[in-house]
Amino acid sequence: MLETKDLVAGYGAMPILHGLSLQVAAGEYVGVLGHNGMGKTTLLRTLIGHVSLMAGSIAFDGRDITALPPNRRARLRIGYVPQGREIFPALTVRENLTMGALSGAEKRADIVTEVLEDFPRLIPLLDRNGGALSGGEQQLLAIARCLCGKPRIMLLDEPTEGIQPSIIDEIVDLLQALRKREALSIVLVEQNLDFIHALSDRVLIIHRGEITQTLEPEHLADPEVVSEFVGMTA
Numbered sequence: 001m002l003e004t005k006d007l008v009a010g011y012g013a014m015p016i017l018h019g020l021s022l023q024v025a026a027g028e029y030v031g032v033l034g035h036n037g038m039g040k041t042t043l044l045r046t047l048i049g050h051v052s053l054m055a056g057s058i059a060f061d062g063r064d065i066t067a068l069p070p071n072r073r074a075r076l077r078i079g080y081v082p083q084g085r086e087i088f089p090a091l092t093v094r095e096n097l098t099m100g101a102l103s104g105a106e107k108r109a110d111i112v113t114e115v116l117e118d119f120p121r122l123i124p125l126l127d128r129n130g131g132a133l134s135g136g137e138q139q140l141l142a143i144a145r146c147l148c149g150k151p152r153i154m155l156l157d158e159p160t161e162g163i164q165p166s167i168i169d170e171i172v173d174l175l176q177a178l179r180k181r182e183a184l185s186i187v188l189v190e191q192n193l194d195f196i197h198a199l200s201d202r203v204l205i206i207h208r209g210e211i212t213q214t215l216e217p218e219h220l221a222d223p224e225v226v227s228e229f230v231g232m233t234a
């Protein structure tokens with residue numbers, strides 16, 4: 001469903017991705033693991049078109065989208081939940097969700113109600129400003145807003161960062177339920193090993209802007225593997 005070939009991308013003249021190739025199948029959940037600064041966020045931002053390519057190609061559903069701007073990619077249903085959530089703090093929860101529905105491919109009025117069925121914690125908060133939610137509630141809102149765009153693939157950047165364990169569990173349950181119910185693919189950038197283990201079909205290791213290895217999620221139970229691929233230093 002999503003295939004990148006030899007991506008070279010970065011900021012200014014400096015590449016951060018150095019020939020990165022990956023494939024994500026329909027319905028597959030793929031984890032991406034790597035040390036800080038190895039290019040995980042840059043990869044997701046390149047896939048949605050916020051970082052421009054110096055070389056390589058991106059195909060979605062067999063169609064070359066390399067030259068498409070971010071809004072056209074969003075309309076093809078490539079959804080993105082950025083690190084730090086980036087919800088609209090001065091808009092209410094309901095307005096945030098409506099914005100998600102309006103920027104998506106299907107602009108049905110009932111999408112917000114439909115998506116909220118999976119987010120009971122957000123229902124009593126609908127008239128509250130996004131900025132007045134806890135970090136975990138904001139993360140749920142960011143995921144719900146993305147789902148209001150009816151994505152076929154959702155790119156999630158460190159959704160567990162700084163949020164309470166009970167909400168992390170809720171997100172795991174939610175994404176597992178979506179896997180059973182919807183034809184949704186996920187690319188999940190994470191440092192939380194339990195989370196990535198619970199959700200990934202495959203785990204890609206990114207090192208200095210390239211995918212250097214593919215692991216089965218079970219390998220994450222091995223402390224040696226973990227110390228090799230996760231941590232603050234390269």
Ligand SMILES: Nc1ncnc2c1ncn2[C@@H]1O[C@H](COP(=O)(O)OP(=O)(O)OP(=O)(O)O)[C@@H](O)[C@H]1O
Nearest residue numbers: 011012016034035036037038039040041042043083
């Ligand atoms: N807007 C930017 N301008 C210039 N350099 C950037 C920019 N954003 C990121 N970088 C640099 O690109 C490199 C990769 O950053 P990126 O955020 O993709 O890494 P990451 O693997 O997601 O790390 P982390 O786990 O810390 O979020 C880093 O050296 C970073 O300083």
